[in-house]
Amino acid sequence: MKLDWPPPHFLVRWGRQARAAWLSWWHVILIGAEILWLAALPSSYRRGPQRTAVLTHLVQATLPQVNSFLVLSALVSLVLIRIVVATASSYGLSQYALEVLVRTLVLELIPLYAAMYVALRYALPGAQDLRRHLAGQLREGQEVEHQDLLRSELLPRALGAGLSVMMLAGLSGVIALVLTYINVYGLSPWGLTDYTRGVGSVFTPAVSLIFALKTLFFSLAVAIVPFAASAQRDVQGRFSRRSDISEFARLLSVILIVEVISLVGNYY
Numbered sequence: 001m002k003l004d005w006p007p008p009h010f011l012v013r014w015g016r017q018a019r020a021a022w023l024s025w026w027h028v029i030l031i032g033a034e035i036l037w038l039a040a041l042p043s044s045y046r047r048g049p050q051r052t053a054v055l056t057h058l059v060q061a062t063l064p065q066v067n068s069f070l071v072l073s074a075l076v077s078l079v080l081i082r083i084v085v086a087t088a089s090s091y092g093l094s095q096y097a098l099e100v101l102v103r104t105l106v107l108e109l110i111p112l113y114a115a116m117y118v119a120l121r122y123a124l125p126g127a128q129d130l131r132r133h134l135a136g137q138l139r140e141g142q143e144v145e146h147q148d149l150l151r152s153e154l155l156p157r158a159l160g161a162g163l164s165v166m167m168l169a170g171l172s173g174v175i176a177l178v179l180t181y182i183n184v185y186g187l188s189p190w191g192l193t194d195y196t197r198g199v200g201s202v203f204t205p206a207v208s209l210i211f212a213l214k215t216l217f218f219s220l221a222v223a224i225v226p227f228a229a230s231a232q233r234d235v236q237g238r239f240s241r242r243s244d245i246s247e248f249a250r251l252l253s254v255i256l257i258v259e260v261i262s263l264v265g266n267y268y
Helices: 009-039 049-090 094-139 146-185 189-202 205-230 244-267
Strands: none
Touching: 009 146, 009 205, 049 094, 049 146, 094 146, 094 189, 094 205, 094 244, 146 189, 146 205, 205 244
16 A cells, blocks of 8 residues: 655644644743743832832723723623613513523623723733734844743733723622612612622622632733734744734634533533
């Protein structure tokens, strides 16, 4: 039996692409581990330029996004609440409306679109800006030390993105709960007992733990994946521009994995 050698070109190309993808993900994992390690060290927050950089990026990642996101979140939540309440009333299932709203809005949708909002407004554009900055330094012959890159560039941006996701998810969750109460019970305080009982029946210890872990891992994904990938050199040893779509797809794949795992934990 005669074997063709060398292998067909498509196999060679596929093998190279698979190897490049594996190395790229491995680089993201390593850089992410280093960022998490630095984030746990008190020395990363000492007075001076390091603390200034961290505080600056915390403000830049959170403050410009708060107003627009909360308004958008309130509008989307209000529309979904009205749809669910009206549909439940028309079928005589009003007693289930509160549980459906809490599960769909607070547990599932709000953390997801908080992560996507911060990713699109801050993390992905910030990663491209950082990559352009590193490419400019390389052209000028200014080689950046790995530890300096981690401490002065990657860590502050990652902390800012992670905190922004958690803060926006928390604030919009509170707004969604308030809007849900108003739409179900009106402005009367007499529904507060039934409302707290209904919300408490959804937020069992297991569900609360899964919700907290999901929000945490969403924030870690948005904080680490774009910025870790921005610090990876290409095959020529440069920081050439990467496609926004490919970087978004990389982050989206991680977020979807976390979402699927949380769904399995909540409902199976």
